[in-house]
Amino acid sequence: MIMRKNKKITRTRMIFARNLRKFRTIRKLSQEDLAELADLHRTYIGSVERGERNISIDNMERLAKALGLRVLDLVREEPE
Amino acid sequence: MIMRKNKKITRTRMIFARNLRKFRTIRKLSQEDLAELADLHRTYIGSVERGERNISIDNMERLAKALGLRVLDLVREEPE
Numbered sequence: 001m002i003m004r005k006n007k008k009i010t011r012t013r014m015i016f017a018r019n020l021r022k023f024r025t026i027r028k029l030s031q032e033d034l035a036e037l038a039d040l041h042r043t044y045i046g047s048v049e050r051g052e053r054n055i056s057i058d059n060m061e062r063l064a065k066a067l068g069l070r071v072l073d074l075v076r077e078e079p080e
Numbered sequence: 081m082i083m084r085k086n087k088k089i090t091r092t093r094m095i096f097a098r099n100l101r102k103f104r105t106i107r108k109l110s111q112e113d114l115a116e117l118a119d120l121h122r123t124y125i126g127s128v129e130r131g132e133r134n135i136s137i138d139n140m141e142r143l144a145k146a147l148g149l150r151v152l153d154l155v156r157e158e159p160e
Contacts, residue, residue, distance in 0.1 A: 012141040012151045054136040061092040071092045075151045 009051040012075060016060065017051040019074045023067045024049075038066035089131040092155060096140065097131040099154045103147045104129075118146035 024034050024045075031049070035042040040062065047053045048063070057071070064071045104114050104125075111129070115122040120142065127133045128143070137151070144151045 010138050010141050012137050012144075016137060054138045056134040056136050057092050057096060057140065058090050058134045060137065061090050064092075070157075071155045072152065072157075075155060077150075077152075 013051045013054070015077050016055065016074050017049050019076065020045075020063060020067075021049045023069060023074070027067060029067075034063070034066055038062045093131045093134070095157050096135065096154050097129050099156065100125075100143060100147075101129045103149060103154070107147060109147075114143070114146055118142045 024031070029037070031045040032042045034040075035045050038045075038059075040059065044053070045063075048055055048059075060071045060074065064074050067074075104111070109117070111125040112122045114120075115125050118125075118139075120139065124133070125143075128135055128139075140151045140154065144154050147154075
């Protein structure tokens, strides 16, 4: 667990958040672009990328699909 | 999407459900055992294993940890 803004953020949330931002920027998509592709709200994407949301498995899949990835790719921790 | 009991179940839910049951039975744990290890309710474990729950990333992590795994291992699709 990592503390951030007084909220506990689990390890998997942080990995997901980091990967989401990484792949979104690699694809040169804004948060708004990705929101449109995934049919989610732009502010929701922002909060997921900050690890603030306890995102559901269905929304994880929507975001992965919008990026042409599998959920697997978004929860994979990379060697630093 | 797969239809089951008139509910849409996403692909990732089904993969997670199948892997959860597989690893739980490999470890010879009952749903009740796993519920206790993960501090979740036994009926909740059952509904996740039937793909009925839109489980959150934090609960995915609790279940993975209780099984000594990473979330990654529970969303990985195996060759059939």
